Amino acid sequence: MVPVTIQGVSFSYGATPVLDGVSLDIAAGELFFLLGASGCGKTTLLRLVAGFERPDAGVIRFGGADVTALPTERRNLGMVFQNYCLWPHLDVAGNVAFGLEMQRVGGSERAARVDAALAAVGLSGYGARKVGELSGGQQQRVALARAVVTRPQVLLLDEPLSNLDARLRQEMRGEIRRICKQSGTTAIYVTHDQAEALATADRLAVMVGGRVAQVGTPRECYARPVDAAVARFLGEANLLDRAAAIRLTGRANGELHCLRPEKIRLAGAGAPSVGVTGAPGVAAVLIDGAYQGDRAQWTVDASGLRLTVVEPDPPERKAGDAVTVVIAPDDLVVVQP
Amino acid sequence: MNRSLNRSWLAWTLFAAVALVLVIGVVVPVVTVAGVGLSPAWIGEVLRHPLQRAGLGNSFAIAVVTTLISLAIALPLALIGWRLRFRGQGVAEALLLAPLILPPFVGALGIFQLLGVHGVVNSAGAAFGLWLPGHGPDWLGDHRFAVVCVVEALHLYPFLWLALAAAAARLDPGLIEAAAASGASRLTILRRIILPLLKPGLFAGVTVIFVWSFTELGTPLMLGFDRVVPVQIFNGLTELNTNPQPFALVVVMLVVVAASYGLAQLIAGRQPDAVVVKGAARSAGRQVRGWQAVLAWTPYLLVTALAIAPHLMVLALACGRDWHGTLLPAGVTFDRFRDALAHPNVVPSISNSLFYAGLATLIALVIGFAVAWITARWKPRGAAALDALAMAPLAVPGLIMAFGFLAIGVWLSQQIPALKPWLDPFANPGPLLIFAYAIRRLPQVVRATHAGLAQSPPALEEAAAACGANAWTRLRRITLPLIAASLAAGAILCFSFSMLEVSDSLILAQKRDAWPVTKVLYDLSSVLGSGPAVACAFAVWTMAFLAASLCTAAVLTGRSLTGMLRE
Numbered sequence: 062m063v064p065v066t067i068q069g070v071s072f073s074y075g076a077t078p079v080l081d082g083v084s085l086d087i088a089a090g091e092l093f094f095l096l097g098a099s100g101c102g103k104t105t106l107l108r109l110v111a112g113f114e115r116p117d118a119g120v121i122r123f124g125g126a127d128v129t130a131l132p133t134e135r136r137n138l139g140m141v142f143q144n145y146c147l148w149p150h151l152d153v154a155g156n157v158a159f160g161l162e163m164q165r166v167g168g169s170e171r172a173a174r175v176d177a178a179l180a181a182v183g184l185s186g187y188g189a190r191k192v193g194e195l196s197g198g199q200q201q202r203v204a205l206a207r208a209v210v211t212r213p214q215v216l217l218l219d220e221p222l223s224n225l226d227a228r229l230r231q232e233m234r235g236e237i238r239r240i241c242k243q244s245g246t247t248a249i250y251v252t253h254d255q256a257e258a259l260a261t262a263d264r265l266a267v268m269v270g271g272r273v274a275q276v277g278t279p280r281e282c283y284a285r286p287v288d289a290a291v292a293r294f295l296g297e298a299n300l301l302d303r304a305a306a307i308r309l310t311g312r313a314n315g316e317l318h319c320l321r322p323e324k325i326r327l328a329g330a331g332a333p334s335v336g337v338t339g340a341p342g343v344a345a346v347l348i349d350g351a352y353q354g355d356r357a358q359w360t361v362d363a364s365g366l367r368l369t370v371v372e373p374d375p376p377e378r379k380a381g382d383a384v385t386v387v388i389a390p391d392d393l394v395v396v397q398p
Numbered sequence: 399m400n401r402s403l404n405r406s407w408l409a410w411t412l413f414a415a416v417a418l419v420l421v422i423g424v425v426v427p428v429v430t431v432a433g434v435g436l437s438p439a440w441i442g443e444v445l446r447h448p449l450q451r452a453g454l455g456n457s458f459a460i461a462v463v464t465t466l467i468s469l470a471i472a473l474p475l476a477l478i479g480w481r482l483r484f485r486g487q488g489v490a491e492a493l494l495l496a497p498l499i500l501p502p503f504v505g506a507l508g509i510f511q512l513l514g515v516h517g518v519v520n521s522a523g524a525a526f527g528l529w530l531p532g533h534g535p536d537w538l539g540d541h542r543f544a545v546v547c548v549v550e551a552l553h554l555y556p557f558l559w560l561a562l563a564a565a566a567a568r569l570d571p572g573l574i575e576a577a578a579a580s581g582a583s584r585l586t587i588l589r590r591i592i593l594p595l596l597k598p599g600l601f602a603g604v605t606v607i608f609v610w611s612f613t614e615l616g617t618p619l620m621l622g623f624d625r626v627v628p629v630q631i632f633n634g635l636t637e638l639n640t641n642p643q644p645f646a647l648v649v650v651m652l653v654v655v656a657a658s659y660g661l662a663q664l665i666a667g668r669q670p671d672a673v674v675v676k677g678a679a680r681s682a683g684r685q686v687r688g689w690q691a692v693l694a695w696t697p698y699l700l701v702t703a704l705a706i707a708p709h710l711m712v713l714a715l716a717c718g719r720d721w722h723g724t725l726l727p728a729g730v731t732f733d734r735f736r737d738a739l740a741h742p743n744v745v746p747s748i749s750n751s752l753f754y755a756g757l758a759t760l761i762a763l764v765i766g767f768a769v770a771w772i773t774a775r776w777k778p779r780g781a782a783a784l785d786a787l788a789m790a791p792l793a794v795p796g797l798i799m800a801f802g803f804l805a806i807g808v809w810l811s812q813q814i815p816a817l818k819p820w821l822d823p824f825a826n827p828g829p830l831l832i833f834a835y836a837i838r839r840l841p842q843v844v845r846a847t848h849a850g851l852a853q854s855p856p857a858l859e860e861a862a863a864a865c866g867a868n869a870w871t872r873l874r875r876i877t878l879p880l881i882a883a884s885l886a887a888g889a890i891l892c893f894s895f896s897m898l899e900v901s902d903s904l905i906l907a908q909k910r911d912a913w914p915v916t917k918v919l920y921d922l923s924s925v926l927g928s929g930p931a932v933a934c935a936f937a938v939w940t941m942a943f944l945a946a947s948l949c950t951a952a953v954l955t956g957r958s959l960t961g962m963l964r965e
Binding site: 111139207 | 855857858860861862863864865866867868869871875876879880
């Protein structure tokens, strides 16, 4: 269990810059997420931490030790790959035991630890199976067991759930969090799925265009995004400039604001002012929307401003309905453009 | 930082070492031959001398006619296979590839019995009353040119068929349907749509066959057709020190080969991108059943029967007793198989060939794996050039390469007498033969290994690194086991084809007790009396060995023989 420090790391593939001066401090035992759209450099950063690539500049430390130039096999890592990467010529137990062999853990201890690791991922008794006989979810569990069985000081997970179906994905992310917390290892988890990150991470870094845009807890990053890109990437966001903010709430705190759709309340037409906040209502027209069962996502036109609104337990509404949107001024979060 | 520098230094050392071996094995022989023979006086003399002019003309004519016959065989078969689907098509197509594993050199032994004045064909003709017994046409005397062309075409058509079938498989059926919808007749579609689209595959195959038949030594040599360039070069070897003529002939040959490649490139041009169908291509085939399927099978069986007839003849000759002027032998005997193994030259030649081919395979595996790793995994600048260099032995005729090795060996042992026991083919042809075999069969090993590496994702090795395995352990525990089947297939192909290699063996093995199998076969076949029959029995042994090792390779890789040869 060691902290991981990334300092001023830059990397480019040929002439294409991928990472530009990335710095992160990841605490010991933390489950830390790298979140971003494809091409933002998150996987490259993970590969640098793993040692598959060398940074052009910058330093990576595990604990106090500079590992920047250390080859992968000497970094004491565990890694879960997007395509699992189980070795097809070894059986399940052979895959899990490989890392222990490298650590020269022998005989009965090795067997016991392989069994324990398989039990931890719910695959007791699968040791003699061929890798090809397993389902996607089971392969994922073997990959996880293989990564943690060596008790690595850092666990790396590269989009580990992206090849699973939605249901299994939800089940596995709880599983991964449980195993990480049980082993107490420092884990770095790469994903483009913001729901996965918000639900699972201790802290996360949102990466945009090869830079870290924001680091924080899921709640901080969602509620207080630093800029428009982060706001848009983490869920839906209404971005309002100074004039729009004044028109909707009567005041503005900055040049650009993020307003989350679920912070907007809809009331019937003609309601001048609603709720304990005392904020004024603005007349609007419903343009269209999607009913999603427990909630609905509407698009409304509030005197020329298009807004996305999420309404829980929605009443029957249809396009063309006149409504009043009610916004508390404190819910407008100032963001950088 | 130090360590990564260290690693790239190691990798570049490997790159340099492999490149050096390839340059020595591929570039130097060709350059040497060109350099030694490139004298205007000698080349002028060769071009003026009536015998050599006749040889050049004959070689050129053989190449043209062989190519045309191959085309006449392969194009219809490729079109049938593309348009029709019938039961057992896979088997029919596998049969077509039989010539790839049957050395034409061996088949030539059977040709005499088949087409000799007192051979099977003439006996059959006499039986049907076409001519009096013993007075049939002298095929091998009067029609030797035609016989050489047909035998070579029956050996070489698979290359063209493979190229055409692959090109046809990439044709988008929609293009043909569009032409039909525009009102084009079948013949017009063939002429205006299909053939132009097949052009790149066609030229690739045609070039290979043209070059191969222009430089083929084994077939005309065995059939006694002396007035062609390769045989003239071979016969000139005995007076190499006094007569520069073979070198000049090789240069002329090299020029013709290079010009053929260049011309093909120029005419064929590039494959238009639109032709390539990505993903699930619709099958263009029409399912046929019953008598139509039988009809579809017929050309496949006919071509295969013609192609393997000489080899069946070799088998029959090995078993037949007193076979002269009759349709069938007087009796059956298996003594020849025993005699063959008891012949004083045979046993040493088997152990020689096993030794040469074994060592050559080992060398080809090491170099081939290094090349494949560099081109499939590391991919540095220059990887493509390295790959091209390793694949070049496919394009450079065996005769030219063999001649280059001979020239280097002779020259080096003259310059540095200490090297004479190792490099002079007249003193010890072993090292040269081993290296020549290895280089000759390197393309097969590189392709097989490259395919294996390309199929096993590099992330599997990264996963091992993440588990703490160092580079050597990753190679030993992950990479090599994963591609073991591919390596084994490449090794067996390399080994078995080295056992039956002709050009290098005939030219480089200049010392009797170092003769490999093929040289002994050639020698036996020219011994009067029982020689040819014993040679046939020996040839049957070698073909059985080849078949067994190819089947082993197929079993090891879990793939069909056809799939392996297609590679």
